Amino acid sequence: MHSKMKASVAALALSAMAGPSLADLSGDLVIFSDMSNPAPRAVMEGMVERFGDMHPDLNIELTIIDREAYKTQIRNFLTANPPDVANWYAANRMRPYVDAGLFEDVSDLWAEPEIAENLASTKGAMTIDGAQWGVPYTYYQWGVYYRADIFDELGLSEPTTWDEELANCQAIVDSGRACYTIGTKFLWTAGGWFDYLNLRTNGYDFHMALTNGEVEWTDPRVRETFANWRTLIDMGAFIDNHQSYSWQEALPFMVNGEAAAYLMGNFAVAPLREAGLGDDQLDFYQFVQINPEVELAEDAPTDTFHIPANAANKEAAREFLRFVVSAENQTIINGGDALGQLPVNASASIDDDKFLAQGFEMLSSNSPGGIAQFFDRDAPAEMASVAMEGFQEFMVFPDNLDDVLNRLESARQRIYE
Numbered sequence: 001m002h003s004k005m006k007a008s009v010a011a012l013a014l015s016a017m018a019g020p021s022l023a024d025l026s027g028d029l030v031i032f033s034d035m036s037n038p039a040p041r042a043v044m045e046g047m048v049e050r051f052g053d054m055h056p057d058l059n060i061e062l063t064i065i066d067r068e069a070y071k072t073q074i075r076n077f078l079t080a081n082p083p084d085v086a087n088w089y090a091a092n093r094m095r096p097y098v099d100a101g102l103f104e105d106v107s108d109l110w111a112e113p114e115i116a117e118n119l120a121s122t123k124g125a126m127t128i129d130g131a132q133w134g135v136p137y138t139y140y141q142w143g144v145y146y147r148a149d150i151f152d153e154l155g156l157s158e159p160t161t162w163d164e165e166l167a168n169c170q171a172i173v174d175s176g177r178a179c180y181t182i183g184t185k186f187l188w189t190a191g192g193w194f195d196y197l198n199l200r201t202n203g204y205d206f207h208m209a210l211t212n213g214e215v216e217w218t219d220p221r222v223r224e225t226f227a228n229w230r231t232l233i234d235m236g237a238f239i240d241n242h243q244s245y246s247w248q249e250a251l252p253f254m255v256n257g258e259a260a261a262y263l264m265g266n267f268a269v270a271p272l273r274e275a276g277l278g279d280d281q282l283d284f285y286q287f288v289q290i291n292p293e294v295e296l297a298e299d300a301p302t303d304t305f306h307i308p309a310n311a312a313n314k315e316a317a318r319e320f321l322r323f324v325v326s327a328e329n330q331t332i333i334n335g336g337d338a339l340g341q342l343p344v345n346a347s348a349s350i351d352d353d354k355f356l357a358q359g360f361e362m363l364s365s366n367s368p369g370g371i372a373q374f375f376d377r378d379a380p381a382e383m384a385s386v387a388m389e390g391f392q393e394f395m396v397f398p399d400n401l402d403d404v405l406n407r408l409e410s411a412r413q414r415i416y417e
Contacts, residue, residue, distance in 0.1 A: 026057040029316040030083040033062065034070035039340075043333045050332075051323050058316055078102040082308035084317040090125040090302040091373040092211060092380065094133055097306075103133045104307035104314065109321060118345045119325060121363055124204070124370040125302050134306035135321045136344040138334055139371070141359030142192060142299040145268060146261035147254065148283040150177070158285040162200075162228070165288045169237050172260045179237040181259035183245030190391035191375035191384070192263055195299050198225040200290035204297035204370035211378040213416030217408035226394065226401055228290060233398050243396055251275060263287070265301070266341075269355050284358050286366060297369030298362065301377060302344070386411040 035044040041064055048062045063083070065073065074088065078097060088094055097103045109115055110123060110132040119136065126132045151157070151168075154175055159165040169179040184190045198207050202221050209215045210222065232238065239245075239253050248271065253259040255275045262268060272282055289296060305324055307317040323329055330343035336351040343350065346364040350356050363371065376384040390404040 024057075025055045025316045025319055027059070027313050027316065029058055029060045029085070029313050029320065031060065031062045031085040031320070032070075032077065032083040032087070033064050034067045034087045036064055036066045036070075039338060043338045046338075047324065047329065047333060050329070051320055054323070055316070055319070075100075075102070078308050078310075082310045084307065084311040084313045085320055086306050086308060088134065088304050088306050089373070089377060090122070090134070090136060090304050091208075092378045093373065094304065094306065095128055098128045098133050102309050104309050104311065104317075105131045106134060106307060106318065106321065107131045109135065109318060112322075115322070115325060118327065118347050121346070121367055122300075122302055122344050122371050124208075125373055126304070134304045135325050136302045136304050137324050137330075138339050138341045139300040139302040139344055139363070140266045140341045141363055142196075142263070142265050142374075143287055143359070143362065144261050144263050144285050145254075145272070145355075146283055146285065147257065147277075147281060149281045150175075150257060150260045151283075158283075159288050160285075161288055162290040166231065166235070169232065169235055173236050177257065178239045178253065178259040179232070179235070179261060181239050181250045181253035181262050182242045183247045183250035184242050184392045184395060185244060185246050185249075187385075187388035187392055188374075188376055189247050189250075189264075190395055191388045192265075192299060193229065193395075194225070194387075194391050195372060195375050196263065196287045197229050197290070198222070199297045199299075199369070199372060200287060200294060201225045201228055202291070203294040204372065207297070207372060208378065211375065211383075213380075213383070213412050217405045217412055222405065223401075226405075229394070230398050230401075233395060238395065243392055265299075266355055266359055279354060284355055286362050295369030296367055298367045298371055299374050300342075300363050300367075300371045301374050302371065380415060383411060383415045386415075 031048065033044045035041050044062065044064065048060050052058065052060050074086065077083070079102065094103060122136045123132065126134055126136065154171050156168045156171060159168050172179045182189050201224055206215065206221060239250065239259055242250065247264065251271055254262050255272065255277060286296065305321055307314055307321065311317055325345055327345045327347040330345040330348035333339055334341050334343040336353065342356060342360050342363060350360050372378055375388065379387060387408055390408050393400055394404050
């Protein structure tokens with residue numbers, strides 16, 4: 001289902017406020033977006049309206065496409081009849097369109113101080129072959145959400161090192177609880193655990209090389225990641241029968257106090273609150289350091305805007321991308337009444353929510369190692385599917401590790417070549 005909207009024309013006073021350079025833009029600016037759910041749609045329409053107010057001589061045509069349909073249509077419209085601006089995703093999800101020459105190199109925008117300084121944490125996610133191919137507009141943190149009241153009961157503090165994490169976990173297990181709830185019925189949650197253990201064991205560059213098919217799955221460094229994972233499995237750190245539960249079905253274990261923590265994205269906070277956990281019971285910490293020689297990197301799935309290589313109005317498209325990532329716009333679109341996520345601009349403001357505040361601080365200031373996109377975005381779809389099946393199998397049958405890694409390596413050789 002397509003819908004079209006013309007941006008509102010500003011009053012003359014608004015165009016004067018925008019400044020002479022901003023008023024120079026004219027012609028048509030065609031934008032395709034997959035922000036089809038109600039809140040994102042309102043955000044997208046609001047951005048177009050505000051940008052149109054700044055550029056009264058610019059005719060903006062916005063086409064919003066159902067999100068799932070967009071995924072099947074993007075290659076066709078980028079090839080045959082490209083818009084000037086299009087939504088997509090960061091890292092490996094944009095690689096096919098970069099490799100095919102369908103996305104514009106926008107490294108010139110990233111060289112501008114306003115973008116270079118305020119978006120530094122996301123630059124790696126937008127970089128392929130040393131160039132940047134779009135800009136991010138929103139992301140959200142992953143990390144460990146935990147029952148602060150259980151930690152208080154057991155005399156535990158938030159861990160920052162692997163040894164502290166393991167010591168906390170042992171105390172939790174000794175109290176008759178699982179350290180972590182998880183539901184791996186839909187596989188991707190196991191991908192989150194692999195991401196963090198690999199990022200902390202081997203670092204961002206290695207993790208990206210692995211998901212790009214440049215490292216063998218039988219590499220000793222990969223085995224070290226699984227050895228760290230096995231330490232937790234052998235301790236009884238995870239709830240039983242997690243392969244039977246979705247991520248939502250795993251929430252009650254934490255709500256009921258049968259598990260003390262959940263490695264999950266910030267979208268888990270709302271259902272935990274709705275289930276009755278107050279903010280005095282619920283808290284958050286950054287996944288601990290494992291290898292002191294590795295800088296901390298995070299999973300923060302990032303949504304993006306791109307300029308198609310054959311766009312007709314690249315000048316206006318570049319100005320729209322500058323507008324999208326500006327601190328003022330980032331504050332508006334990521335608020336609780338809008339996307340309710342985190343602004344990518346480090347100078348933006350955030351809603352008064354302790355988890356958003358902690359996530360913003362972590363991603364803006366405490367993640368020098370880089371921002372990963374989550375395993376099923378960083379790896380090609382077929383590799384992600386095979387690998388995440390292997391992760392789940394390993395969690396249930398850790399003695400099968402050799403079989404799992406050999407299967408993943410065979411898939412790597414087939415898929416990437």
